[in-house]
Amino acid sequence: MKEIRIHARAGQGAITTAALLGYAYFLKGMYPYAFPNFGAARMGAPMNAFVRVDAKPVRLRSQIYEPDYVMVVDATLMRGFNCFSGLKENGIAIINEKEGAEIPKVKAKQKIFVVPATEIALKTIGRPLGNTALIGAFAAATGELDLDTLLEAIKKRFSGKAQEGNIQAVTQGYEYIKKNKIG
C-alpha cells in the first residue's frame, strides 16, 4: 500500500489532483481510494486531499499520517505548519516552487523535489494552477506512474483547450524532473 498526502488551499485543485492520480492508478489495475479533508471549508483555507492505493481494495478510512509521498501545491503552507509530518524514512516530497519559501531539511533517505509548477502552468494552461505539472513531476520523481497513463487520465478529465494545456503541463513537469534530477 502506498499513501500520498496533498497539501493545498481550498480552490487550488487538490481534489482534482487526487482524482487524477487515483484514476491513473485505476487504469493500471490498482485499487485507489482518493478523498479530501476540508479544514475551514472555505476557499483559501488549508486543506488536504489524499490517495491511498493498493493491489486490493483499500479499506482503511482514516486520514494519512505517515505518507510515502507528500505533494505541496502551495508552498506558503509550509510557514508555521509541518507539511512533512510523518513522512516515511525513504519518503519523497514534491513542492511547487515559490520565491522565498524555505525548504526544510529532511532525513538522509528522504528526497525533496522543487518544481516550478505554477510557472509551467502559466505557460501551458495560462492559469496559475500547478497541479497537473506537479502530477507529472510526481510520476518522474517516484516512478509510481508512467507518463502515458497520466496523459490518458488527463484526456479523460479535460477536453478541448484545457486538455491540450494540461497535457503540456504534465509532460513538462515530468521532463523537468527527468532532465534535472534535482534532489
Added chain:
Amino acid sequence: MKQFLEGSRAVAEIVKLCKPGVISAYPITPQTHIVEELAQMVANGELNAQFVNVESEHSAASVVLGAVATGVRAFTATSSQGLLYMAEVLFNISGLRLPLVLTCANRAISAPINIWNDQQDSVSLRDSGWIQFYAENIQEAADLHLLAYRLGEDKSIMLPAMVCMDGYTLTHGMETVDIPTQGEVDKFLPSYKPLYKLDPAEPLTMGLLADPDYYLETRFAIQETFKEVLKMIPKISEEFKNRFGRDYKDGLVEEYCTKDAEKVIVAMGSVCGTIKEVVDAQRAKGKKVGLLKIISYRPFPYAKVDDALKDIPRIAVLDKAVSLGAYAPLAVEIKATFFGKKKSPKLISSFIAGLGGRDITFESVKEIFTKLNRKEVNLEFIDLKPELLKEEYGV
C-alpha cells in the same frame, strides 16, 4: 462495468438505473453532489424524470411523498439539518406506507455547526418507521440503493428505506465501483406497481384521521411488517448475489473473523473498513479479534446478532452517535439482545468515537481492542482532548 467514481456519482448512477419518475431535493453538504449529478442527468435527457427544485428539505420530502402516493417511484437525498427538517414528513411517509428511497449522507448535527461526518442525523430518526441501511464502502452504498427499492416496494413490505453513507469519507471519496447495466437492473427491479395510489379516476384518501379506535393498529402493523423485512432482506440479498455476483450474505450483518474470536467490535458504516484492517493486523500477531458490522440498523437483527456474538467473551460497541443523557444507541441494542439470555458475552463495553468528523484512526481502533482487556466501560469517549475540557467560562 468497473469505474473509478466519486461516491456521490456512483449513487447518482445507480439511482438513474432505478428510473425514478420524480426527484426532489434541497442542497446541503455533503449530500449535494448526489442531486447535482442527478439534476445534470435529467437536464441531459439521460434520465426521464421530473426534477423538482424546492425551497427547503421539508418541501423536498413533501414532493417525493406526493409522487410516491400517486404511484411513481421517487428519490431524495439529504444530510444533517436537512434530514431533521424533513423529520415530520418522514414519519408521514412511513405512516402512509410509501416505499421511497432516501440517501442520507451522514453528517453531524448543530450546534455547534459542523459539516463533518458522524451518524447522529440518521440514528436520531431510528424510530421513524424507515428501514435503515449503513454502507461500508462506495460499492455497498450503490448496491444498497438497489436492495432498498426492491425491498421497500415489495407488496408485503411497503415501507420507505434510508441508505446511510458516511459524509465525505464515502460521498466525496473516489474508488473502484462496479455499476451494473440497465438490463441487469431492470431484471432485478421491476417497475413500481403500487398497492394503491392517488388517482382522480378512482379517488381515495390517505393518512386521514385515525382516532384512538384506529391509530394503535397502524403502528402495530408497521412493527409486524418489520419482522417480514428481516426475512425478506436475506432473500433479496441472495437474489442480488446471483444476479450481480456480490455477496452480502444475509444482508443484515457482516461477520468478519468472529467465529473463534475472543474480542469483537460492533460498528456501522465506513469505520468498519478501518476495523477490518486492525483485525487483520492483530490476527497476524495471533490475537483472536473480529468485527460484527451492522448493515440493517432498522429493523435491528437481534436474532442474528445473538447468534453471531453469544460465544464471544468480550464485545466493544462503537457508536458514531450519542443519545445524550442515556446509553449509546447501538450499544443499547447489543445489550438488549442479550438481556436475560443464558449464553451471552461476559462483557459489553460501549465507546463513542468520531463525532463531528474526529478522525477514527487505526490506532484509535487498536486502543478499543486493548481497552477490552479491562473491566466493562460505558460511554467511554475515544480520542477526547483533555485540554479542551479545561476551559471555564463565567464563574
